[in-house]
Amino acid sequence: MxxxxxxxxxxxxxxxxxxxxxxxxxxxxxxxxxxxxxxxxxxxxxxxxxxxxxxxxxxxxxxxxxxxxxxxxxxxxxxxxxxxxxxxxxxxxxxxxxxxxxxxxxxxxxxxxxxxxxxxxxxxxxxxxxxxxxxxxxxxxxxxxxxxxxxxxxxxxxxxxxxxxxxxxxALSGSGPAYILTIIEAMMYGGLKVGLPRSIALKASYQTVMGSAKLLAMSGDHPSAIKEKVITPGGVTIDGIYELENGKIRTSIMKAIESSTLKARKISKDLFPEESDKN
Ligand SMILES: NC(=O)C1=CN([C@@H]2O[C@H](COP(=O)(O)OP(=O)(O)OC[C@H]3O[C@@H](n4cnc5c(N)ncnc54)[C@H](OP(=O)(O)O)[C@@H]3O)[C@@H](O)[C@H]2O)C=CC1
Ligand SMILES: O=C(O)[C@@H]1CCC=N1
The missing domain is CATH 3.40.50.720 (NAD(P)-binding Rossmann-like Domain)
Structure with a gap:
């Protein structure tokens, strides 16, 4: 027992x-x-x-x-x-x-x-x-x-x-920290590019990710609703959003999660071919 x-x-x-x-x-x-x-x-x-x-x-x-x-x-x-x-x-x-x-x-x-x-x-x-x-x-x-x-x-x-x-x-949450940390690193590099000291650029980046996630979790709002509040008409944020959309950031992240999911399925199929035959 x-x-x-x-x-x-x-x-x-x-x-x-x-x-x-x-x-x-x-x-x-x-x-x-x-x-x-x-x-x-x-x-x-x-x-x-x-x-x-x-x-x-x-x-x-x-x-x-x-x-x-x-x-x-x-x-x-x-x-x-x-x-x-x-x-x-x-x-x-x-x-x-x-x-x-x-x-x-x-x-x-x-x-x-x-x-x-x-x-x-x-x-x-x-x-x-x-x-x-x-x-x-x-x-x-x-x-x-x-x-x-x-x-x-x-x-x-x-x-x-x-x-x-x-x-x-x-793919989404197991591998997810690797994607988010890539984004944090990119934000930090952006800060370095416009002259921030390294330690401030790093802290500003991770604190912004943590704070955004906490607000999202605590408010229960959809991410878009909070994003809209940050974008002041004719202001600063919309120019950054324009660049992100131009770089297809959402498609990239969606593709990353889809590719990782397919990789998990491939590992499973390669290791346990008899199991995938049953599905
Ligand atoms: N990395 C991550 O963020 C996550 C990983 N996982 C899963 O966890 C698993 C491990 O991943 P990860 O930690 O990254 O890989 P690692 O290679 O870092 O860890 C695997 C460990 O297994 C040990 N090991 C191998 N054979 C034996 C054995 N016979 N007896 C005891 N220990 C053994 C190895 O020890 P030694 O090096 O001493 O040979 C090695 O340290 C994977 O299945 C992965 O999918 C799940 C969630 C998140
Ligand atoms: O890369 C991997 O296969 C493991 C699974 C989730 C995180 N790391």
Whole structure:
């Protein structure tokens, strides 16, 4: 039987298997939130810095899984499959959350038929509790689902979605920080071009992105409605908007998300051809 730890009563242990970039980010976030975290990778010396957060760092996946209340897999898609096969016995009866892009629940279930399977996708802002972490599952035990939701909630906003949206969400919010940071970098360069000091240009850029997102989230308005308020007739902003439209910024971003979604689907199809035949 799967044990569901109660918030604040047990020191819950989360194993993060494959703690590279995103696995390290979520390990830090979980440790700061008070969970006991065991993070693994093949070269644990590269994660020595995680020990400062009280995280146990090891290359021993078996030891990590054995003592865990929940196992989060942050391996690359191909490594995920091979490692799940190796760990299938000790993952029996465990709550297993896959954060890998492009790996369908059906594939995970086939390898781990006796585990409680969740597929999720966070983003790098999880490290500062400001991510967006959708998840999907075919399981029905609401107690365990709410435990999963509570743990994923440490990374920022979380919500349960249908699995059919996961490739698109991988492209939009999983990859999204890379697009937004490109925009922030471009804004900063714009500032440098017109003579701002580097530190002011950088802070003005990220603070403007953060503030715009916060206003959007808190007002519940459509982005266009807020944008219209910024554009003073005959003023400064409209000239910048004219250039952005001329550079097809909206088409570029839409194409970026579409291309990333198609890439997720391609990875899935290449790795699991038998699954795509079923769709
Ligand atoms: N980067 C991101 O922002 C996000 C990534 N993801 C998903 O997370 C997954 C990992 O991505 P990312 O963190 O970028 O990639 P990384 O390459 O940074 O991390 C993968 C890690 O897996 C480790 N690893 C490989 N094989 C094993 C094994 N057998 N046992 C233990 N650890 C192992 C590697 O360790 P070592 O280097 O020591 O060999 C490596 O550090 C992907 O599936 C990706 O889709 C999801 C959300 C966001
Ligand atoms: O680039 C990738 O494949 C992963 C998925 C989402 C963010 N990084």
């Amino acid at each position: 799967i044990k569901i730890p109660q918030a604040g009563r047990d020191l819950e242990t989360i194993a993060v298997i494959g703690a590279g970039t995103i696995g390290s980010a979520i390990s830090i976030s979980l440790a700061k939130a008070g969970y006991h975290v065991i993070s693994t990778r093949r070269r644990p010396d590269l994660n020595a810095g995680l020990k400062a957060y009280g995280i146990t760092v090891t290359s021993d996946n078996v030891q990590a899984v054995t003592s865990a209340d929940m196992v989060i897999l942050t391996l690359k898609p191909a490594d995920l499959v091979s490692e799940m096969k190796k760990l299938s016995q000790i993952l029996e009866g465990k709550i297993v959350v896959s954060m890998a892009a492009a790996v369908p629940i059906r594939v995970i279930r086939h390898i781990l038929p006796r585990s409680f399977i969740v597929r999720s996708m966070t983003n790098i802002a999880a490290e500062v509790n400001a991510g967006y972490t959708p998840f999907c599952t075919l399981e029905e035990d609401e107690g365990k689902i709410s435990f999963v939701s509570r743990v994923l909630g440490v990374f920022g906003e979380t919500e349960r979605v249908d699995e059919k949206y996961m490739d698109a969400l991988t």
